[in-house]
Amino acid sequence: MSVNGSQRVDLEVVANLIPPRSRVLDVGSGDGSLLELLQDTKQVDGRGLELSQRGVNECVARGLSVIQGDADKDLEFYPDKGFDFVVLSQTLQATRNPKLVLDELLRIGDRAIVSFPNFGHWRVRLSLFVNGRMPVTKDLPYSWYDTPNIHFCTIRDFVNLCEELGATVEKATALDGNGQKIGLSMPWWFWNFFGQQAVFLLKR
Amino acid sequence: MAAPRAGKTNNEADQPSSPVLRFGPDKPLKLDAGTLLSPFQIAYQTYGTLNDARSNAILVCHALTGDQHVANTNPVTGKPGWWEVLIGPGRIIDTDRFFVICSNVIGGCLGSTGPASTNPATGKPYGLDLPVITIRDMVRAQKMLIDHFGIEKLFCVLGGSMGGMQVLEWASSYPEQVFSALPIATGARHSSQNIAFHEVGRQAVMADPEWHGGKYFDYGKRPEKGLAVARMAAHITYLSEAALHRKFGRNLQDRETLTFGFDADFQIESYLRHQGMTFVDRFDANSYLYMTRSMDYFDLAADHGGRLADAFAGTKTRFCLVSFTSDWLFPTEESRSIVHALNAAGASVSFVEIETDRGHDAFLLDEPELFAAINGFIGSAARARGLTS
Structure with a gap:
């Protein structure tokens, strides 16, 4: 279910937020890259939830603990605080009900880590401004009618949603087009303009 | 094409052409029907060698009409073992590496006590005088067999269909003794249609x-x-x-x-x-x-107050479930409900649905995706268990 497979520069950033031997649920675990990285480098107890059956079967064949399921439907079956970290990487914008999904992540995990493409990035804004059409960029390659990304948001939108859900932002990182972190001291508006992706560490 | 005729099965019932473990009056089998079965016997096959730590044992549970001859020529039919595509030297379940045990279930007819076995009280076959046997009874008997081998924890319990029910029962009844569980094409209960x-x-x-x-x-x-x-x-x-x-x-x-x-x-x-x-x-x-009847009576949730997750509360067993898209006997939804229960119990669980048009019997066939899943699951479980390849 990780929708923008080619741009997983956020993986390292996400992995660095997770201490060794944590219990981790990766929602939208895709081909299992993050789980494998965490298992190899952090010896985590990792589980995955993935929408695509092919992705799941490949993960299981590689020895990862992954089930087929839908972030919109299947998170309700997990117990409260069953994991130290629940990761939603590049998937939030593809869910039907992002608010409910985020709420579930905060319930299931002691902490939630969410990464998403920032629709407020200057290139997106420019594309819409200049062309007057839904932006199609290198990193967001779909046309409006076939995109799995049905709920794009900007970094500021996301911060608002976190406030609405009573989640505390413990850490936030914006990445530029090269996957480089943007300086920590910058204000939200700056991140929202220059951040191509954002990674949030949340707690409630 | 013609298999050996009648009478042969009757001999197999009392004097099976496989090892048999006999339990005397001092070791009765407690049955869910409320009675004790005694004396009774379990016919079984083993393949490979139990290691010194007794940590490499895999128990295979057979389906409705299966038997203990999982990886050797069947003495009755002369056909290959029913899971020889999966189990054997150099196979996915490598008998050069693992100690594989498969026993005929209680109530069966290939050497474990069943209705065709001689009732010592009458000198004639039990027939319907044998109490109804449940999945849990079968597992209880298997547990006595495992104890006989001195195995404290099975590395893996696997099986399809009725075998999968036994796997679930094992994981629920003896969680400390099941390191990993692989129920395939099965359900936590038998549906009304079944x-x-x-x-x-x-x-x-x-x-x-x-x-x-x-x-x-x-x-x-x-x-x-x-x-x-x-x-x-x-x-x-x-x-x-x-x-x-x-x-x-x-x-x-x-x-x-x-x-x-x-x-x-x-x-x-x-x-x-x-x-x-x-x-x-x-x-x-x-x-x-x-x-x-044993399958009809199986309802793991009912045995735990109606909540399936409670059947697996606190489990540390690693699970992998497999279903097949065209299986209408145990559709994917049956496996998915077990997965949800295991999630709720905080268990480690993988779940693979395999696309095939071969129906329920796909689990017995050469299905590359099934083998890939089993291989990946067993491999990672073996690493976690510290078993070297």
């Missing part, structure tokens, strides 16, 4: 005049026609509409035109008749009644 199909099969057996209220041994007869019909009906449920049509279509059997009679005009009819006839050569009719 009970219905089983009832059709049982009624077919009982409607055969040669059944004699289960005492056919007394008459030197066997309800072959009834059992064959039961097998024919059941066999349809193991396949899928698509696979049947792909294999047989409306093709005619050894003829150019319809005969306007009730011969086996169609290939599918001929095929089913053959399935029915060969089955009665290897299986005891009463045992078929007991086996089907």
